Amino acid sequence: MLKAAIKNPNPVIFLENEITYGYSFDVPNIEDYTVPLGKAKIVRSGSDVTLVSYSIGVKFALDAAEKLAAEGIEAEVIDLRTIRPLDMDTVIASEQKTNRVVCVEEGWSTCSVSSEISARLMEDAFDYLDAPVLRVTNENVPMPYAANLEKLAVVNDDKIVVAARSVCYKEGE
Numbered sequence: 001m002l003k004a005a006i007k008n009p010n011p012v013i014f015l016e017n018e019i020t021y022g023y024s025f026d027v028p029n030i031e032d033y034t035v036p037l038g039k040a041k042i043v044r045s046g047s048d049v050t051l052v053s054y055s056i057g058v059k060f061a062l063d064a065a066e067k068l069a070a071e072g073i074e075a076e077v078i079d080l081r082t083i084r085p086l087d088m089d090t091v092i093a094s095e096q097k098t099n100r101v102v103c104v105e106e107g108w109s110t111c112s113v114s115s116e117i118s119a120r121l122m123e124d125a126f127d128y129l130d131a132p133v134l135r136v137t138n139e140n141v142p143m144p145y146a147a148n149l150e151k152l153a154v155v156n157d158d159k160i161v162v163a164a165r166s167v168c169y170k171e172g173e
Contacts, residue, residue: 003083012037017056017106036101038085042094046076049164050094050138052117053104054080057155064160072169076079078100083113092125099130100167106155109137131167 005012009053026035030048043058046066051061058079065075080087095101101121103114114135122135165171 001035001037002153003032005033008037009066014105015036015055019056020059023059023118028094028128029130032039037082040087040090041079042076042090043077043079044077046098047076048074048098049100049102049168050078050091050098051102051104051164052078052080052091052094052114053159054083055106056114057104057106060157060160063157064104064164067157067161068164071165073164073165073170080113084114086113086120088117088120088124092121094130095121095130097126100164101129101133102136102160102163102167104135104136104160106138108140109135110140112137131169134163134167136163 002014005014044062051065053061061077065077068075078090078094097135103116103117105112109115114137117133118133136155136159138155141153144150144153
C-alpha cells in the first residue's frame with residue numbers, strides 16, 4: 001500500500017498501526033506489486049455475518065471469525081485497506097450475502113469510520129439487513145496509561161464475538 005500511495009499523483013495520507021509490525025502477512029511474489037487504493041479485500045469468506053475493519057482491527061476480526069466458526073457462525077471478514085476512497089460496493093455485496101454487519105475499529109464510535117459505514121448501509125442497502133449494524137470500537141474514554149486499563153478499553157476479538165452473536169440472534173447460546 002505504501003508503494004501505491006507513493007505512486008499516486010494525488011496527496012495520500014498513509015497511516016499504519018505499529019502493533020502490526022509484529023505480524024506477517026501473505027504478499028504476492030509479483031514484481032512491483034501494489035495494492036489498489038480504494039479497493040477492499042475479502043480476507044475470509046463467510047455466510048452468516050460480515051465483519052468490516054481495517055488495520056489492526058482486521059487481525060481481531062479474523063481471530064473472532066475463528067472463534068465464531070467453532071460455534072457454527074461463518075463470518076466474512078473485509079479489510080477496507082483504504083478509508084477514503086471507501087469501497088462500499090464490496091461491503092454492500094457482502095451485506096447482501098450475510099444480511100448482518102459488524103464494524104470493527106480501534107477508535108471511538110463517535111464520528112468514526114464505523115459510523116460512516118453504518119450510515120451508508122442504512123441509506124443504500126437497508127432492505128438487506130436482518131439486524132441492526134453494530135459497531136465494536138474502543139471505549140469512549142481517554143486511552144489509559146496503565147496496561148490493565150488499556151486492555152479493557154480497546155477492541156478485542158471477544159467483544160467482536162459478542163457483537164456477531166447478537167446480530168445472529170445467538171447471544172444466549
